[in-house]
Amino acid sequence: MLAAALVLALPACGEGFGGGPVPQQTGPAALRVLISSSGEAETRAVTAAAQQWAAAEGHTVTVIPAQDIAQQLGQALAGSDPPDVFYVDAARFADYAAVGALEPYAERLPAAGDFYPALRQAFTYQNRFYCAPKDFATLALQVNGRLWARAGLGAADVPRDWAGLRTAASRVKAVGIVPLVLDSSFDRVGAFMLQAGGWPVSDDGTRATADSPQNRQALEYVQGLLRDGLARYPQQVDTGWAGEAFGRGMTAMTIEGNWIRGALAADYPGLAYTVHELPAGPAGPGTLSFTTCWGISARSRFKAQAVGFVEAMTTADAQLAFARAYGVMPSLVSARQAYLREFPADEPFLAGADYARGPVNAPHMDRVMSDFDSQLARLAVADPAVMLRRLQRNITAALER
Amino acid sequence: MGRGGVRRPEAVAGWLFVAPMVAVLGVFLLLPIGMALWVSLTGWNGQGSPFQPGVPFVGARNYTQLFLQEGLTRDHFMISIRNNLYYVAAAVPAQTVLALGLALVVDRRWLRGRTFFRSAYYFPSVTSSVAISVVFLFLFANSGAVNALLAYLGIDGPQWFADPRGLIHLALGGLGLADPDAPPAALADHGLFGLSWWEWLAGPSVAMTTIIMLVVWTTAGTFMLIFLAALQDVPPQLREAALVDGANAWQRLRHVTLPMLRPALFLVVTLGLIGTWQVFDQIYVMSQGAPANTTLTPAYLSYRTAFGDFEYGTGAAISFVLFLIIVASTLLQRWLMRERDGSAPRRRWWQRMRRTS
Numbered sequence: 001m002l003a004a005a006l007v008l009a010l011p012a013c014g015e016g017f018g019g020g021p022v023p024q025q026t027g028p029a030a031l032r033v034l035i036s037s038s039g040e041a042e043t044r045a046v047t048a049a050a051q052q053w054a055a056a057e058g059h060t061v062t063v064i065p066a067q068d069i070a071q072q073l074g075q076a077l078a079g080s081d082p083p084d085v086f087y088v089d090a091a092r093f094a095d096y097a098a099v100g101a102l103e104p105y106a107e108r109l110p111a112a113g114d115f116y117p118a119l120r121q122a123f124t125y126q127n128r129f130y131c132a133p134k135d136f137a138t139l140a141l142q143v144n145g146r147l148w149a150r151a152g153l154g155a156a157d158v159p160r161d162w163a164g165l166r167t168a169a170s171r172v173k174a175v176g177i178v179p180l181v182l183d184s185s186f187d188r189v190g191a192f193m194l195q196a197g198g199w200p201v202s203d204d205g206t207r208a209t210a211d212s213p214q215n216r217q218a219l220e221y222v223q224g225l226l227r228d229g230l231a232r233y234p235q236q237v238d239t240g241w242a243g244e245a246f247g248r249g250m251t252a253m254t255i256e257g258n259w260i261r262g263a264l265a266a267d268y269p270g271l272a273y274t275v276h277e278l279p280a281g282p283a284g285p286g287t288l289s290f291t292t293c294w295g296i297s298a299r300s301r302f303k304a305q306a307v308g309f310v311e312a313m314t315t316a317d318a319q320l321a322f323a324r325a326y327g328v329m330p331s332l333v334s335a336r337q338a339y340l341r342e343f344p345a346d347e348p349f350l351a352g353a354d355y356a357r358g359p360v361n362a363p364h365m366d367r368v369m370s371d372f373d374s375q376l377a378r379l380a381v382a383d384p385a386v387m388l389r390r391l392q393r394n395i396t397a398a399l400e401r
Numbered sequence: 402m403g404r405g406g407v408r409r410p411e412a413v414a415g416w417l418f419v420a421p422m423v424a425v426l427g428v429f430l431l432l433p434i435g436m437a438l439w440v441s442l443t444g445w446n447g448q449g450s451p452f453q454p455g456v457p458f459v460g461a462r463n464y465t466q467l468f469l470q471e472g473l474t475r476d477h478f479m480i481s482i483r484n485n486l487y488y489v490a491a492a493v494p495a496q497t498v499l500a501l502g503l504a505l506v507v508d509r510r511w512l513r514g515r516t517f518f519r520s521a522y523y524f525p526s527v528t529s530s531v532a533i534s535v536v537f538l539f540l541f542a543n544s545g546a547v548n549a550l551l552a553y554l555g556i557d558g559p560q561w562f563a564d565p566r567g568l569i570h571l572a573l574g575g576l577g578l579a580d581p582d583a584p585p586a587a588l589a590d591h592g593l594f595g596l597s598w599w600e601w602l603a604g605p606s607v608a609m610t611t612i613i614m615l616v617v618w619t620t621a622g623t624f625m626l627i628f629l630a631a632l633q634d635v636p637p638q639l640r641e642a643a644l645v646d647g648a649n650a651w652q653r654l655r656h657v658t659l660p661m662l663r664p665a666l667f668l669v670v671t672l673g674l675i676g677t678w679q680v681f682d683q684i685y686v687m688s689q690g691a692p693a694n695t696t697l698t699p700a701y702l703s704y705r706t707a708f709g710d711f712e713y714g715t716g717a718a719i720s721f722v723l724f725l726i727i728v729a730s731t732l733l734q735r736w737l738m739r740e741r742d743g744s745a746p747r748r749r750w751w752q753r754m755r756r757t758s
Contacts, residue, residue, distance in 0.1 A: 074709060078447040099711050367473055367710065371473055
């Protein structure tokens with residue numbers, strides 16, 4: 001049955017589709033834009049901006065919020081009828097670029113040099129900068145002011161390095177408070193790898209470098225925190241994610257991204273907390289960036305018009321409007337000062353842009369990293385060397401495909 | 402052509418009459434299956450047609466990496482096979498017995514409101530499986546109705562959809578036979594197809610158990626209807642004859658009714674086997690394979706591998722292996738339930754063993 005269903009999609013793609021270039025149409029375009037919205041606010045903001053552009057330029061734009069963008073796009077691409085423009089998450093970017101679904105338009109944008117280097121790297125595949133980063137978020141350290149004071153700690157005690165984090169956490173633990181709640185995924189623990197000077201893949205994304213001494217040092221450090229009760233996973237304190245534990249005042253510190261601001265303001269208004277850059281490791285500071293780009297389909301009939309649309313969506317003004325609507329940071333270096341004037345408290349998040357690293361940028365990494373996540377859930381009792389060997393094996397296999 | 406010319410017009414007419422059906426079957430069944438078979442032998446990535454030049458032909462590699470090549474593809478495939486094996490082993494007997502029981506009850510002439518019960522039991526089968534899945538999500542939520550009921554009885558209910566622990570592991574741990582955190586080395590250090598014996602013996606996870614309950618509940622109604630139709634075909638004279646012979650209720654069921662139901666039983670078990678091996682929509686709606694891959698099934702894995710990871714060849718290969726598994730299990734079942742020759746007294750193998758020893 002499923003085999004039949006799988007190929008039923010195929011006859012639909014027979015015609016007009018020999019793999020050659022798609023004939024381009026000039027003039028007024030009907031663009032379809034598939035977005036994976038973070039919520040009602042984002043859908044409204046993007047739709048409004050798109051309609052405004054369409055009206056000014058004489059095109060029509062349909063913004064489609066996706067239920068499950070990976071599967072909707074997969075089906076649309078196999079059916080050879082993809083939307084013209086769609087969100088591409090940095091974690092899946094290489095998958096789309098590797099199969100040739102994306103038009104590498106970003107290197108030709110006038111503002112190409114204005115995007116943060118870390119974000120450009122996140123959307124670069126085989127030395128080509130494919131798509132324009134929409135916006136981004138980074139990880140930072142959140143500190144609960146009330147619990148911090150109860151442990152007798154002051155502003156000067158906010159940890160700046162790994163040793164400082166252990167010291168501060170020990171003092172918080174001494175008064176019976178959970179020092180740090182941390183999500184048990186690579187999306188958090190990966191920052192420690194970066195701070196130790198490691199990363200699962202080489203810079204060009206072609207080799208696995210998971211079982212390095214640096215990565216091992218990072219896992220052993222986090223394992224030490226977990227074993228000594230200085231850090232806990234959200235499940236261990238009966239919460240769904242670290243932000244919930246932090247909001248409920250169950251922990252003095254957590255490590256989350258920009259989204260925690262909106263979540264705390266909505267669910268736990270009145271919580272007094274401060275945001276700081278992540279403590280630096282032996283190899284210096286490091287944080288993870290989370291970003292999405294405006295992908296343009298390689299099979300779109302309106303590529304020129306789609307590039308125009310993306311340019312309009314990524315200007316400093318448009319990005320600042322999106323920032324006000326749903327709390328993301330503009331991807332342009334030139335928008336930095338304007339953003340900080342409006343959101344001075346986000347300085348630690350934005351500072352991370354200088355030393356952040358995106359998700360592992362290589363094809364076929366989705367299930368490799370989710371397998372590593374399930375390993376990380378058992379980090380307190382597992383052997384970091386064994387975990388990293390398994391990760392090394394899986395990444396090597398995925399890169400060879 | 403040895404056949405005479407007299408019959409030839411009839412043969413032509415015959416082919417003409419069946420031509421529309423042959424065309425429909427060919428275009429919508431044989432052709433897509435052939436195309437899928439081709440895809441399963443290629444490294445097609447979902448861009449453009451799989452038949453254009455440049456699509457890499459990889460031979461049997463998509464199949465060998467499911468069985469022979471160490472890696473995540475094989476790990477996930479074997480986990481999905483294990484999950485589905487337990488799922489079939491639990492769901493098929495449960496739904497068959499439940500359906501037969503319900504059919505026997507609503508077949509009774511003395512039962513008042515029979516029509517009501519027949520409709521009530523059939524109701525879950527006519528409701529959309531997506532809607533029922535969502536209802537079950539609410540029922541089995543951590544603070545849902547099921548856990549509230551268990552709490553009322555003084556039982557601390559599990560986190561149904563977040564609990565990856567296998568039932569056999571739990572039972573072994575509960576009886577003190579093995580420690581799930583430190584499994585016996587004999588089982589943990591050896592295995593088959595990259596999965597240790599300890600992993601193979603996990604049993605359905607708590608999360609999978611809820612999906613089994615849901616499927617048993619929704620399918621029992623349909624199968625009850627099949628059994629009911631067969632029951633009403635059993636000639637009343639047979640039962641009366643058995644009554645005259647002094648057979649009690651159990652003997653009448655075991656030696657008169659059940660043998661008469663054999664064709665219906667075969668149908669129900671066959672449909673059950675096929676349906677449970679193909680389970681997809683409940684998984685898609687309720688768990689997407691989580692927690693810890695314990696609700697991953699080959700049908701869902703095939704879909705995810707193809708449309709999620711753009712590995713259409715591997716996805717198609719998984720669905721062909723699944724097809725072979727279904728054919729094999731149906732043939733096995735057919736052989737087990739075959740009509741034996743009536744001349745010799747039928748004996749079970751264990752009865753034969755006892756006699757020879």
